[in-house]
Amino acid sequence: MRILLNDFLLKKRLHPLVLICFLFFGNLCLPGQGGCTDKEKPLDFTLSAPKNADHKTYLGLTRDDRFSLGQIKAEIVIIEIFSMYCPVCQREAANVNTLFDLIQNNRSLREKVKLIGIGAGNSDFEVDFFKEKYTIKFPLFSDTDFSIHKKIGEVRTPHFFGLALKGDCEYTIFYSQSGEVSDPEKFLETLLKDSGLKNSHE
Amino acid sequence: MNDIRIIIAGILIFLIGFSESAIAGSAVYGNRLYNPGQLKPVDSRLTVKIGEKAPDFTLPSLSGKPVRLSSFLGEKNVMLTFIPAAWTPVCSDQWPGYNIAKGLFDQYDTSLIGISVDNLPTLFAWTREMGGLWFDVLSDFWPHGSVSSTYGVLRTDGVSERAIFLIDKKGILRFIHVGDINLRPDLGMIVNELKKLN
Structure with a gap:
């Protein structure tokens, strides 16, 4: 072109x-132009508040309307871009669940690191079906019209972004990886190292 | 005249840009998919209607045995899922979704059958790349697209539409969806229609 x-x-x-x-x-x-896949670029978009009260609490949200990334109460936000239709996402669901458990079981991390998933091109039904199928405990959101997917550079699925809070309400991407998590412990270790966040390994 | 040509060039530049906008393709395929770009949403005319008897057919399948539609009469509802072409982005991320939804199809006593105008070797390699499928896949390759044509979903370029036909146990067409070829049909819509079958 x-x-x-x-x-x-x-x-x-x-x-x-x-x-x-x-x-x-x-x-x-x-793809990749005008998007936010480059490191150290601020990223923000809005999502519908989760209906699940536990997920709302997890994200530190107090209202039921749409919220922006900057409103998530965390120092690091990990975003998985997935699709119910993606074989790798299906295969990796257990590993991503383990990643979530690793974070939640670590007292020094659970308030600082939050994990969410965004279903690229998936309807609410498809996201809920995926969530139920793999017993996913962290919040998943639908991106039916690919609007978020387009904003972040039309990545393949699954894709993982690590976002760090800069200032009061702006997240910047410090980590971006396409494909499998494979080893959740190693993945978390790399991500934390790249973020500069200290982990006391509880 | 010059200005018109320049404006047309501008529109072409836009269309090229648009066609490059990918769907969220799975990383499983790497760079092995062919992206045909943005296509005319629908390019055929249905020849069957809801309430009519579904035209019978027999096609070769990946399971090795020819599959005859009428063999499901009185036994199972059938969902025919036509996809346009193997090794293309939207199609490659449609059937793998059904792969995790077997329970839903079982719940509504429905056999799922995939149909493509690709030949069996191509379908074999492609579905292997997905990690395999639990449902049978039929090849409508020869005579080329004959079943797609009978149902009125063969496009002018020789591939089929992205279409779904729900057929009840009496062999009657109960739901038809010929969607935009560039988009995946929503699983929620399919499940809603499956519910109505029983």
């Missing part, structure tokens, strides 16, 4: 309409 545009620029004067079309729609559609 870049070659096509360069070619065009060399041969013809670029019409303002073409430029607007390219800048607006092109940036919306091209």
